[in-house]
Amino acid sequence: MYLALTDEQQFLIEAAQGTLARHDTLEGARSALDGAPGPALWQTAAEAGWTGLLIGEDADGAGLGAYEALLVVEQCGRVLADARLLGHLAATALLEQAGADATLRGALATGERRAALVDAAAGERSAPVQARRAGTQMVFDGRVRSVLDVPDADVLVIVGRDADGACVAGVVDADADGITVTAERAYDATRLVGTVRLESVGATALAIPADRTRDGADLQRALLAAESVGAADACLELSRSYAIDRFAFGRAIGSYQAIKHKLVEMLRRIEGARSLVVHAGRTWDDDRAAFALAANAARVVAADALDYCAPETIFVHGGVGATWEHDASLYYRRAELARRLAGGATVAAAAVAAVLLDEAHLRTQRPDTVSALSVG
Amino acid sequence: MSSSGPENLDAFRAQLRDWLDANAEHAPRRQVLAPQDDAAVGRWRGWQARLADAGYAGITWPGAYGGSDGTPAQRVAVEQELTARGLSGVFDFIGIEMVGPTILVHGTEEQRDRYVHPLLRGDETWCQLLSEPGAGSDLAAVQSRARLQDDGSWVVNGQKVWTSFAQHAAFGILLARTDTEVAKHKGLSMFVVPMDAEGVTIRPLRQITGDAEFNEVFLDDVRLARDSIIGAPGEGWRVALTMLGFERVGVGSGLHATPLDRLVAAVHASEDRDDAGVRVRLGQVASELLALRHTSERVVEEIAEGHVPGPEAGLIKITSVTASLAACRLAVDVAGPEALVDDEWGHQVSALPGVRSAGGTEEILRNLIGERVLGLPPEPRVPTKAA
Ligand SMILES: Cc1cc2nc3c(=O)[nH]c(=O)nc-3n(C[C@H](O)[C@H](O)[C@H](O)COP(=O)(O)OP(=O)(O)OC[C@H]3O[C@@H](n4cnc5c(N)ncnc54)[C@H](O)[C@@H]3O)c2cc1C
Numbered sequence: 001m002y003l004a005l006t007d008e009q010q011f012l013i014e015a016a017q018g019t020l021a022r023h024d025t026l027e028g029a030r031s032a033l034d035g036a037p038g039p040a041l042w043q044t045a046a047e048a049g050w051t052g053l054l055i056g057e058d059a060d061g062a063g064l065g066a067y068e069a070l071l072v073v074e075q076c077g078r079v080l081a082d083a084r085l086l087g088h089l090a091a092t093a094l095l096e097q098a099g100a101d102a103t104l105r106g107a108l109a110t111g112e113r114r115a116a117l118v119d120a121a122a123g124e125r126s127a128p129v130q131a132r133r134a135g136t137q138m139v140f141d142g143r144v145r146s147v148l149d150v151p152d153a154d155v156l157v158i159v160g161r162d163a164d165g166a167c168v169a170g171v172v173d174a175d176a177d178g179i180t181v182t183a184e185r186a187y188d189a190t191r192l193v194g195t196v197r198l199e200s201v202g203a204t205a206l207a208i209p210a211d212r213t214r215d216g217a218d219l220q221r222a223l224l225a226a227e228s229v230g231a232a233d234a235c236l237e238l239s240r241s242y243a244i245d246r247f248a249f250g251r252a253i254g255s256y257q258a259i260k261h262k263l264v265e266m267l268r269r270i271e272g273a274r275s276l277v278v279h280a281g282r283t284w285d286d287d288r289a290a291f292a293l294a295a296n297a298a299r300v301v302a303a304d305a306l307d308y309c310a311p312e313t314i315f316v317h318g319g320v321g322a323t324w325e326h327d328a329s330l331y332y333r334r335a336e337l338a339r340r341l342a343g344g345a346t347v348a349a350a351a352v353a354a355v356l357l358d359e360a361h362l363r364t365q366r367p368d369t370v371s372a373l374s375v376g
Numbered sequence: 377m378s379s380s381g382p383e384n385l386d387a388f389r390a391q392l393r394d395w396l397d398a399n400a401e402h403a404p405r406r407q408v409l410a411p412q413d414d415a416a417v418g419r420w421r422g423w424q425a426r427l428a429d430a431g432y433a434g435i436t437w438p439g440a441y442g443g444s445d446g447t448p449a450q451r452v453a454v455e456q457e458l459t460a461r462g463l464s465g466v467f468d469f470i471g472i473e474m475v476g477p478t479i480l481v482h483g484t485e486e487q488r489d490r491y492v493h494p495l496l497r498g499d500e501t502w503c504q505l506l507s508e509p510g511a512g513s514d515l516a517a518v519q520s521r522a523r524l525q526d527d528g529s530w531v532v533n534g535q536k537v538w539t540s541f542a543q544h545a546a547f548g549i550l551l552a553r554t555d556t557e558v559a560k561h562k563g564l565s566m567f568v569v570p571m572d573a574e575g576v577t578i579r580p581l582r583q584i585t586g587d588a589e590f591n592e593v594f595l596d597d598v599r600l601a602r603d604s605i606i607g608a609p610g611e612g613w614r615v616a617l618t619m620l621g622f623e624r625v626g627v628g629s630g631l632h633a634t635p636l637d638r639l640v641a642a643v644h645a646s647e648d649r650d651d652a653g654v655r656v657r658l659g660q661v662a663s664e665l666l667a668l669r670h671t672s673e674r675v676v677e678e679i680a681e682g683h684v685p686g687p688e689a690g691l692i693k694i695t696s697v698t699a700s701l702a703a704c705r706l707a708v709d710v711a712g713p714e715a716l717v718d719d720e721w722g723h724q725v726s727a728l729p730g731v732r733s734a735g736g737t738e739e740i741l742r743n744l745i746g747e748r749v750l751g752l753p754p755e756p757r758v759p760t761k762a763a
Binding site: 004027101123152235240243244251252254255256257259260261263264265268271272275276278293294296297298300301304346348349350351353354356357359360361 | 403404408429636637640641643644649652655656658659660662663664666667668671673681688692694695696742743745746747749750751752753754755756
């Protein structure tokens with residue numbers, strides 16, 4: 001469907017496609033399953049300027065918004081390229097918001113160093129990370145599983161809760177005392193996922209208003225959504241061309257409604273998810289208070305879209321879809337792992353409900369509250 | 377109102393807001409799939425006339441026929457301002473969204489002069505006499521016969537069914553067979569039928585909700601004047617396709633969706649609002665409804681930019697029905713089974729399955745989108761003669 005993109009955004013998409021086309025990312029995703037090192041996409045991302053997308057121009061970044069980041073990541077998802085951007089972009093967004101040290105932001109913008117976000121809300125079913133203030137430092141304790149991009153990251157942005165339950169954030173070098181990172185095995189071998197243990201880790205406190213510290217985790221969910229939309233769209237394209245080329249009983253299989261309607265269902269789910277990703281991208285700049293709802297809703301619908309498209313792509317391809325050599329299974333691996341990352345799609349659904357019910361609660365107390373929901 | 381440009385749109389919107397401040401008291405509240413008694417219909421039609429007189433209905437239509445020569449962006453602005461205030465738009469959406477634009481495309485100068493302005497004001501509302509007991513999805517199979525008389529007039533016999541709002545309509549737009557000797561798509565013509573003409577019988581058809589919004593319409597030797605044909609004889613299918621095209625891309629494709637704020641209020645009011653399972657379900661259904669809202673907005677933006685949305689806009693209808701039913705089920709689950717017989721949730725639970733078929737079934741939409749948008753090969757079609 002038609003999307004209002006500026007010329008710059010269109011250019012960014014085309015440039016991303018060109019850049020990614022230089023690597024055989026799909027073959028990389030397959031051989032990584034047998035232990036081969038994947039393509040050096042971090043370097044590529046740095047050269048393309050993606051590492052500094054959300055960092056200000058004062059620190060050698062591009063100073064762009066979430067919309068642009070989502071567009072790039074969607075293109076990555078399409079070809080299953082994982083350039084370690086999901087951890088890095090979410091972490092740098094918080095550093096930018098806090099106006100963190102320009103030298104640090106500069107090194108992250110150019111890709112000289114790589115960051116990851118450690119937030120229990122962005123990890124898998126863990127208790128919150130505990131935080132206490134000690135002078136200008138925040139001290140963190142806790143354990144978070146399945147953190148995206150954390151193995152071998154240089155810088156960690158940590159989000160935890162203080163004794164009053166308020167969200168606070170800090171930044172620390174990944175090799176600082178008290179930090180243990182253990183890589184986890186990943187069903188989708190393009191992914192870098194790890195468990196982080198924090199024992200009295202002293203980090204530099206980040207000056208972010210309490211209600212904005214969750215933006216990093218929410219952004220990561222939006223990025224996952226964008227990436228899932230790209231991957232789901234690639235599934236549809238694979239299925240579509242096969243449905244036109246493959247003949248059974250003397251007819252193209254795409255002329256059979258069982259196949260045709262399935263492909264339209266893929267399109268329907270993808271378009272719904274894409275609408276929410278676009279909306280999330282816009283709210284980041286225009287209406288940040290609405291970002292959490294948009295990002296989490298995008299995450300839910302995009303995870304469902306990919307969950308539908310990936311296995312159905314295997315089925316549309318019949319026997320060949322079930323082989324190691326076929327790309328369909330790589331998207332399936334992506335789908336199965338992705339829906340469980342960053343807290344999982346179920347947690348995102350609960351987050352959507354929490355925003356809506358909190359708002360309904362406010363409205364019962366102050367009936368004149370203007371609601372984003374008053375429209376059908 | 378003819379020139380576009382953002383400053384102009386801002387001025388248009390400001391004027392519209394002032395007008396709404398002064399006139400909103402006459403507007404019925406926006407409701408979803410709610411039954412309407414005669415008094416409510418009368419009030420709603422009065423509101424349509426007010427909108428039309430102020431230039432806020434038929435905005436993109438030519439001024440010569442009562443329209444405003446406005447832009448798609450202005451049309452979208454009106455829809456947005458009305459929705460934001462929870463106010464209804466026009467009563468006769470069949471006339472405004474489908475029949476009017478079709479007459480503007482295919483009608484003669486005299487027909488546009490005669491029909492368009494009263495249609496716009498809701499003085500004369502319209503119904504679509506398309507489906508028949510033996511021709512729904514396969515609309516080109518209609519059997520109603522119109523026979524040309526020596527004096528150039530026509531005599532129609534046949535039966536139509538599921539005709540929405542025929543009971544209020546001044547006119548119906550009728551698809552009938554004028555030639556049985558040619559392939560079925562080629563022998564059709566489109567007519568205007570005065571619903572009070574002799575030989576027209578309207579019989580209400582009760583729906584699952586218990587109300588009768590649609591009807592059976594019997595046509596027995598109904599005499600139609602020579603100038604009641606829209607387009608040339610044999611061009612009926614082309615005219616019908618124009619009309620169905622307008623139907624699928626109407627701004628209101630998501631109109632029947634359950635309002636998200638009502639669902640949230642229902643969960644919030646229930647004892648289950650802290651139940652983790654209920655919250656996850658709410659989050660999932662709410663996300664679908666939000667996806668629907670923002671997909672509709674994308675289509676609306678497209679219209680506002682002057683593009684004609686493709687058939688994929690029809691996906692909105694599928695999502696609308698699916699997500700709304702899921703929303704109603706959740707609301708009833710938390711409110712308790714008695715909600716199945718209440719005016720809000722119960723009514724929607726009963727109405728939504730019909731919405732899924734109205735205006736073309738989900739399967740037919742999927743065929744269309746699969747072929748036109750995804751470029752998949754068509755199913756084998758058997759060429760048939762009509763009679
Ligand atoms: C609330 C409501 C309001 C309506 N208002 C109007 C109105 O104002 N004017 C009017 O003219 N009509 C109206 N209709 C009729 C509506 O357009 C038809 O019901 C619809 O087009 C389906 O036709 P049918 O009922 O004959 O079903 P059928 O065509 O008999 O279809 C029955 C089932 O078979 C499936 N099917 C049929 N063909 C195919 C195919 N090729 N591939 C796969 N599946 C297929 C259908 O999807 C459906 O599930 C209304 C219907 C409803 C429910």
